[in-house]
Amino acid sequence: MTNATPTYRRRARVRGDEKPKAKNHLKGVKKRKGIEQPVDVFESAFEKSFVPLLITDRFGRCMAANESAARLLNRRRAVLVRKTLDAIFTLHGSTTVGGFQARLSQEESLDAEVAFEQKKGTTVRVRLRSNNLDSGLRLISFARMHEQGSQEEQPVKARGTAALLDEFFSLPWGDEATDYHSLFQHSPYGICILQNDRLAVVNPTFCRLLGYRSGEDVAGKEIREFLDQGSRMFFSLLQHRVFRGETIPMRFEIRMIRHGGATIDVETSFALIWYRGAPALNLTISDITDRKELEKRLTDSESLLRNVINSMVDALVITDLQGKVLDVNDEFQRFTGFTRREAFAAEIPYPWVPEESLRSFMSWLEKLREHNVLRDFDITWLRKSGERVSVSLNTTLLRNAAGDPVLMVNIARDISERQASREELSRQLQRLQVLYDLSRALTETLNTDDIVRTTYQQIEKVIPVDGFVIDLYDEEKSEIRRAYAVDLVNGIRAEIEVPHGPISLDKSFTTAEVISTRKPLLQLKPSSDQHVPLHPDAIDSQKASLMMVPMVSKQKTIGVLSVHSYESEMYSQEHLTLLQSIAHLAGIAIEKAQLYQETIRKSLEIEARNKELDDFTYVVSHDLKEPLISVEGYAKMIRHEYQQLFDAGGREYLQAVVDSCSHMKRLIDDLLLLSRISKLREKRSKIKLAGLISDVLEELRFSIRERKAEVIVQEVLPEIVAVDTHLRIVFRNLIANALKFCDKAIPRIEIGSRVTPDFTTLFVRDNGIGIEKAHFEKIFLIFQRLHRKDEYEGVGAGLTIVKKIVESHGGQIWIESTVGQGATFVFTIPTG
Numbered sequence: 001m002t003n004a005t006p007t008y009r010r011r012a013r014v015r016g017d018e019k020p021k022a023k024n025h026l027k028g029v030k031k032r033k034g035i036e037q038p039v040d041v042f043e044s045a046f047e048k049s050f051v052p053l054l055i056t057d058r059f060g061r062c063m064a065a066n067e068s069a070a071r072l073l074n075r076r077r078a079v080l081v082r083k084t085l086d087a088i089f090t091l092h093g094s095t096t097v098g099g100f101q102a103r104l105s106q107e108e109s110l111d112a113e114v115a116f117e118q119k120k121g122t123t124v125r126v127r128l129r130s131n132n133l134d135s136g137l138r139l140i141s142f143a144r145m146h147e148q149g150s151q152e153e154q155p156v157k158a159r160g161t162a163a164l165l166d167e168f169f170s171l172p173w174g175d176e177a178t179d180y181h182s183l184f185q186h187s188p189y190g191i192c193i194l195q196n197d198r199l200a201v202v203n204p205t206f207c208r209l210l211g212y213r214s215g216e217d218v219a220g221k222e223i224r225e226f227l228d229q230g231s232r233m234f235f236s237l238l239q240h241r242v243f244r245g246e247t248i249p250m251r252f253e254i255r256m257i258r259h260g261g262a263t264i265d266v267e268t269s270f271a272l273i274w275y276r277g278a279p280a281l282n283l284t285i286s287d288i289t290d291r292k293e294l295e296k297r298l299t300d301s302e303s304l305l306r307n308v309i310n311s312m313v314d315a316l317v318i319t320d321l322q323g324k325v326l327d328v329n330d331e332f333q334r335f336t337g338f339t340r341r342e343a344f345a346a347e348i349p350y351p352w353v354p355e356e357s358l359r360s361f362m363s364w365l366e367k368l369r370e371h372n373v374l375r376d377f378d379i380t381w382l383r384k385s386g387e388r389v390s391v392s393l394n395t396t397l398l399r400n401a402a403g404d405p406v407l408m409v410n411i412a413r414d415i416s417e418r419q420a421s422r423e424e425l426s427r428q429l430q431r432l433q434v435l436y437d438l439s440r441a442l443t444e445t446l447n448t449d450d451i452v453r454t455t456y457q458q459i460e461k462v463i464p465v466d467g468f469v470i471d472l473y474d475e476e477k478s479e480i481r482r483a484y485a486v487d488l489v490n491g492i493r494a495e496i497e498v499p500h501g502p503i504s505l506d507k508s509f510t511t512a513e514v515i516s517t518r519k520p521l522l523q524l525k526p527s528s529d530q531h532v533p534l535h536p537d538a539i540d541s542q543k544a545s546l547m548m549v550p551m552v553s554k555q556k557t558i559g560v561l562s563v564h565s566y567e568s569e570m571y572s573q574e575h576l577t578l579l580q581s582i583a584h585l586a587g588i589a590i591e592k593a594q595l596y597q598e599t600i601r602k603s604l605e606i607e608a609r610n611k612e613l614d615d616f617t618y619v620v621s622h623d624l625k626e627p628l629i630s631v632e633g634y635a636k637m638i639r640h641e642y643q644q645l646f647d648a649g650g651r652e653y654l655q656a657v658v659d660s661c662s663h664m665k666r667l668i669d670d671l672l673l674l675s676r677i678s679k680l681r682e683k684r685s686k687i688k689l690a691g692l693i694s695d696v697l698e699e700l701r702f703s704i705r706e707r708k709a710e711v712i713v714q715e716v717l718p719e720i721v722a723v724d725t726h727l728r729i730v731f732r733n734l735i736a737n738a739l740k741f742c743d744k745a746i747p748r749i750e751i752g753s754r755v756t757p758d759f760t761t762l763f764v765r766d767n768g769i770g771i772e773k774a775h776f777e778k779i780f781l782i783f784q785r786l787h788r789k790d791e792y793e794g795v796g797a798g799l800t801i802v803k804k805i806v807e808s809h810g811g812q813i814w815i816e817s818t819v820g821q822g823a824t825f826v827f828t829i830p831t832g
Contacts, residue, residue: 043245046064046066047066047067048066048067049066049068050068051068051141051143052066052068052069052071052072052073052126052141052142052143053065053066053068053069053139053140053141054066054069054080054085054139054140054141054142055133055137055138055139055140056085056104056130056137056138056140057136057137057138058104058136058137058138059084059101059104060084060085060086060100060101060104060138061082061083061084062080062081062082062083062084062085062088063081063137064077064081065077065080065081069142072118072124072126072142072144073088073116073118074118074119084100084101085100085101085104085140086099086100086101088116089114089115089116089126089128090114090115090116091112091113091114103130104130104138109129109130109131109132110128110129110130110140111127111128111129112127112128113125113126113127113128113145114126114127114128114142124144125144125145126142126143126144126145127142127143127145128140128141128142129141129142184203185203185204187203187205188205188286189205189284189285189286190202190203190205190206190207190208190209190210190266190284190285190286191203191205191206191282191283191284191285192206192282192283193273193275193280193281193282193283194223194239194280194281194283195275195276195278195279195280195281197222197223197224197239198220198221198222198223199218199219199220199221199222199223200219200220200275200280201215201219201275202215202218202219203215206218206285209256209258209264209266209285209287210226210256210257210258210259210264211258211259211260211262212259217259223235223283225257226256226257227254227255227256227257228254228255228256228257228263230255231254231255231256234252234254235254235268238252238270239270239281242270242272242281243272243279248270250269251267251268251269252267252268252269253265253266253267253268253288254266254268256285264287264289265287265288265289265292266285266286266287266288267285267286267288268283268284268285269283269284270282270283271284309329310329310330310331312329312331312411313331313413314331314411314412314413314414315328315329315331315332315335315336315391315411315412315413315414316328316329316331316332316409316410316411316412317332317343317409317410317412318407318408318409318410319407319408319410320406320407320408321405321406321407321408322347323347323348323365323408324345324346324347325343325344325345325346325347325350326344326407327340327344328340328343328344332412335383335389335412335414336352336381336383336384337383337384337385338351338352338384348362351382351384352381352382352383352384353379353381353382354380354381354382354388356380357379357380357381360379361379364377364379364393364395365395365408368395368397368408371397372396372397372399373394373395373396373397374393374394374395374396375394376392376393376394377392377393377394377395378390378391378392378393378415378419379391379393381412389414389416390414390415390416390418390419391412391413391414391415392412392413392415392418393410393411393412394410394411394412394413395408395409395410395411396408396409396411427462430461430462431462431578434458434459434461434462434582435581435582435585437458438454438455438458438582438585438586439585441454441458442454442455442585442586442588442589443589444781445589445593446592446593446596446597447593448472448483448590448593448594448597449483449484451586451589451590451593452470452483452484452586452590453484455470455561455582455585455586455589456468456470456484456486458582459563459579459582460493462578463563463571463575463578463579464565464567464570464571465486465493465563465564465565466487466488466493466564466565466566466567467485467486467487467488467493467563467564467565468484468485468486468487468562468563468564469482469484469485469486469560469561469562469563470482470483470484470485470551470559470560470561470562470586471483471511471559471560471562472558472559472590473505473515473557473558473559473560474502475556475557477502478504478505479502479503479504479505480502480503480505480511480559480560481501481502481503482498482499482503483498483559483590484498485498488566510548511548511560511562514548514549514550514560515550515557515560518550518552518557519550520547520548520549520550520576520579520580521546521547521548521549522546522547522571522573522576523545523546523547524544524545524546524568524569524570524571525544525545525546525568526544526568544564544565544566544567544568544570545564545565545566545567545568545569545570545571546562546563546564546571547562547563547564547571547575547576547579548560548561548562549561549562549576549579549580549583550583550587551583551584551586551587551590552584552587553584553587553588553591554591556591558587558590558591558594559587559590561579561582561583561586563579624668625665625668628661628664628665628668629661629665631657631661632657632658632661632662632665635654635657635658635661636658638654639651639654639655639658683723684721684722684723684809685721685722685723685724686719686720686721687719687720687721687722687724687727688717688719689717689718689719689720689753689762690713690717692724692727692728692731693713693717693731693751694713695728696728696731696732696735697711697713697735699732700732700735700736700739703736703739704739707739707742707747708745708746708747709739709742709746709747709748709749710746710747710748710749711735711749711751712748712749712750712751713750713751713752714750714751714752714753717752717753718753718755718760720760720829720831721829721830721831722809722829723805723809726805726808726809727805727829729801729802729805730802730805730806730827731751731764733798733799733801733802734764734802734825735749735751735764736798737798737799738764738766738768738823741766741768741769741823742766742767742768742769743768743769744767744768747766747767747768748766748767749764749765749766750763750764750765750766751763751764751765752765755831756831757831758830758831759811759828759829759830759831760828760829760830760831761826761827761828762826762827762828762829763824763825763826763827764824764825765822765823765824765825766822766823766824767821767822768822768823769819769820769822770817770818770819770820770821770822770823771815771817771819771823772817772819773817776814776815776817779799779815780799780800780802780803780813781800802825802827806827806828806829809829809830810829810830811827811828811829811830812827812828813825813826813827813828814826814827
């Protein structure tokens with residue numbers, strides 16, 4: 001059972017401009033057959049009567065009109081006041097003689113069939129009667145006539161104010177008593193008449209709801225006997241208000257006692273009536289047990305929802321469309337330190353969103369107008385303690401059944417650990433990038449000075465450095481030669497002049513220990529305030545933080561790389577490991593430079609080592625391909641055997657895995673192809689250029705259509721002798737670059753050829769951004785890019801592959817370009 005405390009629904013208020021002020025005209029109207037009635041009861045009855053009523057003076061001027069009259073006459077009550085009956089009605093077929101004013105002035109009763117114009121072109125017939133009131137006033141009642149038989153729809157007895165009271169309180173008389181009795185007996189609502197707090201009349205439904213067989217079992221009993229203890233005082237209060245003419249709820253809820261002691265929740269309404277010559281209450285009840293049960297379930301559901309919300313591991317904020325906070329969960333309070341009371345009704349800017357994050361947060365909410373759900377917005381929140389914390393925000397726009405947005409739900413997840421992991425990953429990526437950039441830079445030069453300087457420049461990006469030294473070691477002579485040094489000079493890092501000659505290696509030097517053991521060294525000592533430059537002849541230096549690692553290549557010690565700082569505890573084992581990787585790359589590069597700078601006799605050895613690097617690339621690519629094939633195979637098996645277990649999204653993701661594997665295989669194949677181009681001599685054949693270019697354009701059809709490009713191919717193209725797959729790669733790369741590096745609305749690409757006895761010259765011309773002359777050679781170097789990655793995608797290997805293919809065919813490739821006007825790539829293939 002639900003709480004027995006009575007509840008009720010309030011009446012809807014009538015608009016102020018529709019409620020006439022008739023109180024002054026109703027003063028003195030107190031009598032009904034000699035029984036004294038309170039003025040306020042009469043006023044309430046007049047205002048709420050279902051019968052259209054007017055109060056006029058003795059000359060027929062309207063002094064007041066109730067709502068029913070205004071509604072039937074289709075006029076505002078303020079308009080009716082001061083109008084005469086002759087202006088409102090016209091006699092249609094009456095038992096009276098003369099006009100309304102004449103009859104009323106002689107204090108004669110009216111009983112006439114009249115008509116009025118309800119709206120333009122529509123005339124309504126009514127039966128109009130008058131009754132004399134005090135102070136020379138007249139009570140005019142009228143009711144619509146039926147279309148047939150001229151019978152009144154709602155007959156009114158001409159019995160003075162009895163007409164008013166009887167009609168208002170809905171007690172019929174005459175021929176309609178039988179109909180009313182039938183409705184009373186068969187009403188689906190329980191109905192009873194209370195007089196002097198006792199049940200005077202009850203209908204069968206009332207008895208059934210309370211568990212009694214007939215009205216005889218309850219007639220004459222006090223209503224209190226059927227009211228729950230918690231409802232009696234509330235019921236009595238409303239009962240007294242009714243008799244005092246005060247406003248009460250139209251419907252209210254109480255709990256009643258059934259036969260046998262069980263209780264039942266009912267919805268109740270009162271109506272003041274006149275029963276057997278005395279005031280009474282018409283009480284109507286309906287069983288709302290099922291509704292209360294549904295309300296209980298709703299309450300339980302809300303409680304369950306609240307428990308679910310409060311058990312969430314993420315902070316929840318519910319706001320209206322203007323951003324005003326309506327509710328938060330327990331995790332929000334724990335996470336931010338703001339209580340539910342502090343957060344409630346908070347408006348933008350929220351105290352937990354710092355000022356610097358407010359603009360991005362507002363931009364985030366603006367996007368919600370276009371999308372119902374926004375996910376994974378990383379933002380910084382401010383806890384009540386002032387601590388800043390990273391969160392990932394997911395926002396959902398809730399809509400009602402009509403599709404209109406009503407609420408915003410924000411779910412914030414603490415991503416502090418994830419952010420820390422991301423920062424660590426970023427550091428790792430930065431270190432990998434340094435290794436990659438260093439590797440690439442070192443492979444582009446064979447000058448020892450450039451190598452050591454580049455190594456230092458890359459190290460200072462990822463390791464705090466006050467000083468840096470590279471010493472090269474000559475194992476045969478047991479000597480070291482300082483190749484490069486950096487230290488603090490007046491608080492600024494600067495290159496230090498190094499001695500030109502070699503230095504004998506003293507076993508007492510720390511450098512000697514690192515060379516002999518080939519193990520890295522990490523020393524952490526108290527902070528040193530001696531920020532003095534490294535002396536050119538000094539090999540070891542007592543620093544607060546020192547790392548030294550050997551540069552080893554092929555079991556040969558090339559030298560020692562060391563970094564130091566004057567601050568204590570600056571380095572960790574992680575720094576040492578990274579320095580080892582850099583030293584390994586630097587050692588390889590220095591060794592290659594040394595070999596290159598040696599006599600011509602060593603050139604064969606260098607070539608052999610390059611071959612080893614190529615073989616290494618091939619093996620690594622091959623080893624990468626094997627697990628990739630397994631991933632693709634299992635993905636295809638899942639797609640084939642378990643497809644029905646996935647929805648459309650799942651099948652799309654699975655297809656994306658398969659496509660990605662295929663794409664990665666093609667990339668690996670291209671890398672392998674690049675490594676084989678200069679070594680393998682594949683069989684060449686006659687190729688019809690027209691068909692080959694048509695195939696390549698078909699492969700790039702989507703990109704061409706997407707860019708709305710215009711491709712012009714020379715009508716007659718020759719046949720050439722070349723490797724088909726290699727030539728496809730050349731044209732695919734050149735056409736793709738023409739599409740990519742074009743800033744025009746409609747890219748224009750021309751493909752043509754010229755034939756000479758020795759060479760067939762081919763060209764691909766575009767109207768793109770063009771290339772500066774200074775970069776004509778640079779663009780053919782591997783991994784060389786002229787633009788940032790966020791401007792144009794790619795890794796910078798395409799033109800390197802193209803050049804290698806052309807040169808492997810015995811041809812040449814060059815570029816003709818003007819910045820802003822486009823570029824023409826021209827290459828030759830030997831004829832025959």
